[in-house]
Amino acid sequence: MKRIGILTTGGDAPGMNVAIRAAVRTALGMGIGVTGIEKGYRGLHEKLFIELDSRSVSGIINKGGTFLKTIRFPEFKDPGVRKKAYANLRSSGIEGLVVIGGDGSAKGAYYFSTDFDFPVVLVPASIDNDLYGSDFTVGFDTAVNTAVEAVDKIRDTATSHERTFIIEVMGREKGNFAIEVAVACGAEIALVPEIPADWNGIAESLRAQEAMGKTSSIIIMAEGAGKAESLAAFLREKLPEREIRYSVLGYIQRGGSPTYFTRVLATRFGSEAVRLLAAGKYPFMVGIKGDEILYTPLKRVVTTSRLPNLGNIELINRMAI
Ligand code: ADP
DSSP: OOOOOEESSSSSSSSHHHHHHHHHHHHHHTTTTEEEEEEEEHHHTTTTEEEOOGGGGTTOOOOSSTTTOOOOOGGGGSSSHHHHHHHHHHHHTEEEEEEEOHHHHHHHHHHHHHHHOOEEEEBBBBOOOOTTTSOBBBBBBHHHHHHHHHHHHHHHHHHHHHHEEEEEEEEOOOOOOHHHHHHHHHSEEEEESSSSHHHHHHHOOOOOOHHHTOOOEEEEEEEGGGOHHHHHHHOOOOOOOOEEEOOOGGGGOOOOOOOOHHHHHHHHHHHHHHHHHHHTTTSEEEETTEEEEEEHHHHHHHHHOOOOTHHHHHHHHHHHO
């Protein structure tokens, strides 16, 4: 293999830059040239190709986001669009692809690889941690820590004013993120898309907690579990004596300098992805189980859904006394 391409796609995640850096330097060290593809799958289709050398990835290990940029490109579901992307790769001498992205990106990578029998390896990077085949995705740990820091600050004011705060965090389809944040922040309640919430039950729990002497509380709500604003309005009606506030954390959760954990993971994943390509193994996703790097066929990744650790909801309940 003489040349590979690297792209980042889907939602951005802290540590994508670190994975690019690791893949570029591993490839160059093996005598493989590297083409950076800007704006994900759109860049494949529109041939937004740039040459990357070792210095192209200097000084980015501590930078959030992705310098190759990412964009959503639903057109990639069209086989005709993928065909043009393939022709662009062939005409540029690119013989393998490292794709850095989340679950949607995994589907694009799988279809592209199988359409043309083209070598593709996925580095799982997503703040949702919702991919089968890896305990962790690149960026998850950083985003959870960002949310934890923000919730801690809100707790200070919740305690001082004896308020109940509903805090909406990332997670449109999955509760992985909200559950981890809730455990780490000592939240009294976590609401996730996988478990439809009984809002009357929430009001009762808050009353019961108050009877136990809790004068403030934190409810962590994944955005897919409902609107924090609506729950706040509902609880104000049910518990008029309480001061109920809500806060939507929003995009701050996506950015920021990657944590040590994210950086080590992204470096291992980016490097392993290139080694796998060079060994002619595809289409795979690199992942981690415990401290072991493992490879999962992309077909398995795209056809298996990953459930959050719902056991941790019980843990949250056990702590909320
Ligand atoms: P993420 O990878 O973060 O989950 P998306 O779901 O937006 O983000 O997916 C990223 C990109 O992957 C999409 O913009 C699209 O280009 C491509 N993609 C998603 N689903 C498919 C699919 N079924 N077939 C081909 N490409 C897809």
